[in-house]
Amino acid sequence: MILIxxxxxxxxxxxxxxxxxxxxxxxLLLLLLPLGYLLLFWRNLPLRKWHLVLIFGILGALRLQxxxxxEIQLELKQFNAQGRASLIxxxxxxxxxxxxxxxVRVEVSKIQTEGEWREVHGRxxxxxxxxxxxxxxxxxxxDGAPDDPxxxxxxxxxxxxxxxxxxxxxxxxxxxxxxxxxxxxxxxxLYAFKANAEAAINQxxxxxxxxxxxxxLLGDDRAIPxxxxxxxxxxxxxxxxxxxxxxxxVLIGVLAFVFRRPAISMQARVMTNPTxxxxxxxxxxxxxxxxxxxxxxxxxxxxxxxxASPSVVxxxxxxxxxxxxxxxxxxxYAFNALAISVFIMTLLNPYVLWDVGFQLSFLxxxxxxxxxxxxQTYIEGWLKKRVSDERARHIVEFFKDALIVTAxxxxxxAPLIIVYFHRVSIIGFLTNFxxxxxxxxxxxxxxxxxLLQMLGNALSAIPFVGxxxxxxxxxxxxxxxxxxxxxxxxxxxxxxxxxxxxEVTNVGAPLVILFYAAIFVATRLGIKRATGLFVARxxxxxxxxxxxxxxxxxxxxxxxxxxxxxxxxAASEGDATFIRTNRDERILINGTxxxxxxxxxxxxxxxxxxxxxxxxxxxxLDDDNLSSxxxxxxxxxxxxxxxxxxxxxxxxxxxxxxxxxxxxQIPATAAERGTTxxxxxxxxxxxxxxxxADASIAALRLLVDGKTFLFAPALRKMDREKMLSDDALxxxxxxxxxxxxxxxxxxxxxxxxxxxxxxxxxxxxxxEETLKLLEGVTLLRTDERGTIRFILDGEKVQVxxxx
Numbered sequence: 001m002i003l004i005x006x007x008x009x010x011x012x013x014x015x016x017x018x019x020x021x022x023x024x025x026x027x028l029l030l031l032l033l034p035l036g037y038l039l040l041f042w043r044n045l046p047l048r049k050w051h052l053v054l055i056f057g058i059l060g061a062l063r064l065q066x067x068x069x070x071e072i073q074l075e076l077k078q079f080n081a082q083g084r085a086s087l088i089x090x091x092x093x094x095x096x097x098x099x100x101x102x103x104v105r106v107e108v109s110k111i112q113t114e115g116e117w118r119e120v121h122g123r124x125x126x127x128x129x130x131x132x133x134x135x136x137x138x139x140x141x142x143d144g145a146p147d148d149p150x151x152x153x154x155x156x157x158x159x160x161x162x163x164x165x166x167x168x169x170x171x172x173x174x175x176x177x178x179x180x181x182x183x184x185x186x187x188x189x190l191y192a193f194k195a196n197a198e199a200a201i202n203q204x205x206x207x208x209x210x211x212x213x214x215x216x217l218l219g220d221d222r223a224i225p226x227x228x229x230x231x232x233x234x235x236x237x238x239x240x241x242x243x244x245x246x247x248x249x250v251l252i253g254v255l256a257f258v259f260r261r262p263a264i265s266m267q268a269r270v271m272t273n274p275t276x277x278x279x280x281x282x283x284x285x286x287x288x289x290x291x292x293x294x295x296x297x298x299x300x301x302x303x304x305x306x307x308a309s310p311s312v313v314x315x316x317x318x319x320x321x322x323x324x325x326x327x328x329x330x331x332x333y334a335f336n337a338l339a340i341s342v343f344i345m346t347l348l349n350p351y352v353l354w355d356v357g358f359q360l361s362f363l364x365x366x367x368x369x370x371x372x373x374x375x376q377t378y379i380e381g382w383l384k385k386r387v388s389d390e391r392a393r394h395i396v397e398f399f400k401d402a403l404i405v406t407a408x409x410x411x412x413x414a415p416l417i418i419v420y421f422h423r424v425s426i427i428g429f430l431t432n433f434x435x436x437x438x439x440x441x442x443x444x445x446x447x448x449x450x451l452l453q454m455l456g457n458a459l460s461a462i463p464f465v466g467x468x469x470x471x472x473x474x475x476x477x478x479x480x481x482x483x484x485x486x487x488x489x490x491x492x493x494x495x496x497x498x499x500x501x502x503e504v505t506n507v508g509a510p511l512v513i514l515f516y517a518a519i520f521v522a523t524r525l526g527i528k529r530a531t532g533l534f535v536a537r538x539x540x541x542x543x544x545x546x547x548x549x550x551x552x553x554x555x556x557x558x559x560x561x562x563x564x565x566x567x568x569x570a571a572s573e574g575d576a577t578f579i580r581t582n583r584d585e586r587i588l589i590n591g592t593x594x595x596x597x598x599x600x601x602x603x604x605x606x607x608x609x610x611x612x613x614x615x616x617x618x619x620x621l622d623d624d625n626l627s628s629x630x631x632x633x634x635x636x637x638x639x640x641x642x643x644x645x646x647x648x649x650x651x652x653x654x655x656x657x658x659x660x661x662x663x664x665q666i667p668a669t670a671a672e673r674g675t676t677x678x679x680x681x682x683x684x685x686x687x688x689x690x691x692x693a694d695a696s697i698a699a700l701r702l703l704v705d706g707k708t709f710l711f712a713p714a715l716r717k718m719d720r721e722k723m724l725s726d727d728a729l730x731x732x733x734x735x736x737x738x739x740x741x742x743x744x745x746x747x748x749x750x751x752x753x754x755x756x757x758x759x760x761x762x763x764x765x766x767x768e769e770t771l772k773l774l775e776g777v778t779l780l781r782t783d784e785r786g787t788i789r790f791i792l793d794g795e796k797v798q799v800x801x802x803x
Contacts, residue, residue: 002049003340004339005049005053006053007340007342009052009053009054009056009057010056010059010060010063010346012057013056013057013058013059013060013061013062013063014061014063014064014346014350014353015353016057016061017060017061017062018064022061024062027058027062028062034051034058035055038055063346063350064350067350067351069165069167072121073123073167074122074167075120075122076122076167076168077122077167079120080148080167081147081148082113082146083113083145084143084145085111085112085113085143085144085145085146086111086142087110087111087120087141087170088109088110088139088142089108089109089110089124089139090109090137090138090139090140090182091104091135091136091137091138092106092123093105093136094191094194094307095134095136097222098130098222099222099593099594099596100594100624100627101127101129102127102128102129102130102132103125103126104125104128104134104175105123105126105166106123106124106125106126106142107122107123108120108122108124108168109121122168123167124142124169124170125149125168125169126170126173126175127170127171127172128172128174128175128652129623129627129652129653130595130623130627131627131653131656132175132652133177133652133655134175134177135180136183137181137184137187137188138177138178138179138182139177139178139180139182140175140176141175141176141178142170142173143174144170144171144172144173144174145170145171146168146169147168147169148167148169149161149168149169150169159354163351163352163354163355190301190304190305194220196454197218197450198218200450200453200454200457200473201214201217201218201453202214202634202635203453204473204474204477205480205481205484206603206606206608206611207225207599207600207602208223208224208599208600208603209481209484209485209488209603209608211223211224211596211600212228212241212484212488213446215240215241216446217443217447219242219243219306219307219312220306223595223596223599224596225594225596225597225600226594228491228600229241231492233421233425234425234495234501235425235427235428235491235494235500235501236417236425236428236429236431236432236501237428237432243315244311244361245311245314245315245318245365247443248315248316248318248319249319250440250443251299251319251443252299252319252322252323254443254444254447255294255295259294259295292323292324296323296324299319299320300320310352310355310358310361311357311358311360311361314338314341314342314345314361314365317340317341317345318334318337318338318341318365321336321337321340321341338362338365338366342362345358360416360417363412363413364412364413367408367410367411367413368408370408370412371407371408371411375407375408380392380396383396410429415515425500426500426501427494427495427500427501430494431490431491431494431495438486438487441480442483442487445477445479446480446484448473449474449477452469452470452472452473452476453470453474453477455469456469456470457470474609478608478609481608562582563582563791563792564682564704564705564791564792564793565579565580565789565791565792566578566704566790566792567605567787567788567789567790568755568757568780568787568788568789569592570782570783570785570786570787570788571592571598571782572592572593572597572759572760573592573594573624573759573760573761574590574593574624574625574757575590575736575757576588576589576590576591576628577590577711578602578605579702579704582681582705582792583681585679585680586612586614586615586679587613587615587616587684588602588613588615588616588617588629588632589616589711590618590619590620590625590629590713591618591625591627593624593627594628595627595628595630597628598631599628599631599632599635602632602636611635611636612639613632613639614638614640614679615640615642616633616640616641616642617641617671617700618641618642618643619644619671619697619698619699619700619713620696621647621648621654621696622647622653623651623652623653623654625714626651626654629657630653630656630660633660633664633666634660637664638664640666640667640668640669640677641666641667641668641669642671642684642686642698643669643670643671644670644671645670645672646696671689671700672689672691673686673687673688673689673690673726674691681704682702683702683704685700685703686698686700687701688712688715688719688722688726688728689719695719695722697716699711699712699715699719699723699728700712701730701732705792705794707733707734707797708731708732708733709733709735709736710732710735710736710749710751711736712737713737713757715741716738717740720741724742724745724748729748729749731748731750731751732749732751733751734751734752734753734754735749735751735753735754735755736754736756736757737754737755737756739764739765739766739767740766741770741773746774746777753777753778753779753780753799754778754779754780755780755782756779756780756781756782758781758782759783766781780799784803785801786801786802786803787801787802788800788802
C-alpha cells in the first residue's frame with residue numbers, strides 16, 4: 001500500500017508545481033525539510049511513511065521543473081508571427097497523414113528571414129499537402145509562415161503541442177526533401193515495418209474494413225471515414241479503434257501460446273533425457289525465463305509501433321508487470337501495477353497527466369479494479385438465489401466483459417467524457433455487448449493475415465511461394481472481414497437509434513469533483529444495488545448464424561445488378577461519381593477531398609475480393625481531386641484512365657499520379673474534344689477542351705441506356721464561355737454543373753435534372769442567382785440530399801437519395 005501513497009504524493013507534487021510556478025531552488029530548499037525529519041523520526045513508522053510521501057511529492061515537483069522548456073527549445077518561437085521564412089531541419093517523427101493534409105514534425109536547425117540564414121533550435125509542426133513525399137529521417141526545407149498554435153476555449157492546441165515541446169505551427173507550407181536517412185536506424189526500420197503492415201492490410205481488405213483493422217492492430221485510425229468515427233463515438237465504442245489494455249491482453253495471450261508451448265516441450269525433452277548434458281539442462285531452465293523476456297520485448301516493440309500513446313504505455317507497463325509476477329509465481333497486485341505504470345509514465349513525461357487519453361485510460365482501469373469485481377459478485381449472488389450456482393457463474397462469465405466491465409469503466413469515466421466531449425452514450429452498453437466478443441478474433445485473424453501477406457510480399461520474387469502465402473493470407477483476411485463488417489454494421493445500426501446518445505453542456509469542474517467525491521463515499525460504504533441480465537446458451541449459435549447471414553448479405557449487396565446505377569457521392573469536398581453498368585462495368589469520375597470517403601464508398605459497393613475498376617476519369621487534376629484518386633490507384637486494379645493533358649497548377653499530387661500510372665502500367669487517354677471511350681454499354685464523349693486548346697479541365701457527355709448525362713462540375717467561367725462559342729453544348733437529361741453558371745448554358749442543355757456537388761466550405765455554396773436560374777428544374781444537392789443514386793432500367797429511371 002505504501003507504493004500507492006508514494007506515487008500519489010509524486011503526482012500531487014507535479015500538479016502543485018504546475019499551479020505554483022516556484023523556482024527550482026525553492027523546491028530544493030523545501031526538500032531538505034522532510035529529509036531532516038525523516039532522519040530524526042526514522043523509527044516512527046507512521047511519520048516515516050508520510051515524510052517519504054512528502055519527499056516524493058517534492059521530487060515530482062522537481063521532475064516537472066526539469067521538463068520545462070529551456071531557452072534553446074524556445075529559440076524558434078521568437079520567429080512566430082513574423083512573416084514568411086524558410087527553414088531547414090530533420091523530420092523526427094512518422095508523418096501524420098490526415099484526410100486532406102499531412103502533419104510533419106521537424107527539428108529545425110536553420111532559418112532564413114530577410115534573405116539571411118542563421119542557426120536556430122526548436123521543433124515545428126508543419127502542415128503540407130496530403131501527397132507530399134516525406135518520411136521519417138528526411139532532411140527538408142520548409143517554406144511557410146511560422147505562427148503560434150491556436151489557443152481555443154474548449155481545447156488549447158497550443159498547450160497540447162507545448163507538452164511535446166512544439167511551439168511553432170506552419171500551415172499550408174511547401175516542403176522539399178534535401179536528403180534522406182538522417183534519422184535513427186531503429187525508428188526508421190520500425191516505421192518501415194508499420195508502413196508494410198498497413199500496405200498489406202490495404203491489399204487484403206476493402207474500405208472501411210481496412211481502415212478499421214489498421215486502427216485495431218496498428219493504432220492508425222486516420223483513414224476511418226468521419227461518419228463511421230462519429231458512430232463509434234456516439235456508441236461509446238471508440239476504445240475499439242484505440243489500442244488499449246484489451247489489445248495488450250490479447251497480444252500477451254497470443255505470445256504466451258506461441259512461445260511457451262515450444263519452451264515447455266523442449267524442457268520436458270531435455271529434463272527427461274538422462275543423457276542430456278549439464279549445459280543443455282541449464283539452457284532449458286534459462287529458456288523458461290527467456291519466454292517472459294521475449295513477451296515483454298514484443299510488448300515494448302508493439303507499443304512503440306502503434307505510437308506509444310499514454311493508454312498504450314499504461315497497458316504495456318501493467319501487462320509487463322503481470323507477466324513478471326506470473327513468471328516468478330507472485331500474485332500481481334493490480335493497484336500496485338497501476339501505480340507503477342503512472343509513476344514510470346510521469347517520470348518519462350510529467351505532462352502526460354494533462355493528456356485526455358491518459359486520464360480516461362487511468363480512470364477506466366481504476367473503475368475496473370474497484371467496481372467490476374463488486375458488481376460481478378453482487379450479480380452472481382443475486383442470480384444464485386434464482387438459478388443454480390453453476391448456471392449463475394456461466395451467466396456472469398458470459399456478461400462479464402461485454403456488460404459488467406463496460407459498466408464499471410463507463411461509470412468512472414462518464415464525467416470526464418461529458419466535460420471533454422459534451423456527449424454521453426446510453427446505447428453504448430448494447431453496442432459493446434454485441435461487438436466485444438468478436439474483437440479477439442479480429443486481432444488474431446487480422447494479425448495472422450497481415451503477417452502472412454507481408455511475408456508473401458517479401459517472397460514475391462520466388463515463383464509460386466509468394467502466391468501461395470498470399471492466397472492463404474487472403475483466405476484468413478476474408479474470415480476477418482466477416483467480423484469487421486459485423487462490427488461496423490452493429491455500430492452504425494445502434495448509432496442510428498434515436499436518443500441513444502445525447503449532448504450534455506454546462507458541466508464544469510465543480511460538478512465533476514462533487515461526483516468523484518460522492519462515488520468515493522459510496523465506495524467506502526459499499527455498493528448497495530446492481531442489476532443483472534439473463535442469457536441462454538443458444539445465443540452463441542444465434543451469434544454465429546448472424547455472422548454468416550451478415551456475410552451473405554454483404555456479398556449480395558455488393559453483387560452486380562441487372563440495372564445501371566449512377567451514384568453521386570456526397571462528401572465534405574469533391575465531385576466523385578461512381579457508375580456500375582448492367583454488365584458490371586465500373587467507372588469512377590473524379591474523387592473526393594477526403595480519400596476515405598470514396599474508398600469507403602467503393603468498399604461498400606464491391607465484393608471484398610474484387611478490386612477491379614474499368615475506367616477512372618479525372619475532369620480536373622488539382623491536388624484535392626488527385627489525392628483521393630491516387631489512393632484509388634494504390635488500392636484497385638484500374639483498366640483505363642481518361643484525363644486532361646496537364647493540371648492548371650502543378651501540385652504535390654500530380655507527380656504521384658503520373659508515377660502510379662507508370663508503375664501500374666495503366667493506359668491513359670488525353671481528354672480532347674471528339675475523343676470517345678467505351679466501357680461496355682456506357683459511352684463517354686469528351687466535349688471540352690479542343691485539341692488545340694491549352695485547358696486543364698474537361699467536360700464530357702455520357703450515353704447509357706438511352707439517357708444522356710453531362711459532367712462539367714469544375715468548369716471555370718473562361719471554360720464555359722469557350723464551350724458556348726464553340727457550340728460544344730447539346731441537350732442532356734441530367735447535368736452535373738458547377739455551382740455557378742450562365743443562363744445561356746442552361747438554355748443550351750435544357751436538363752430535366754441538375755446535380756450540384758455542395759461541400760462544407762462556404763465557397764462551394766451556389767449563389768442566389770444560380771438558384772434562381774434553376775427554378776422549374778429538378779435540383780438535387782449533395783449537401784441537402786446526401787449521396788444521390790440514379791437507377792436506370794430500360795425506360796424507367798429511379799432516383800434514390802440518402803436524405
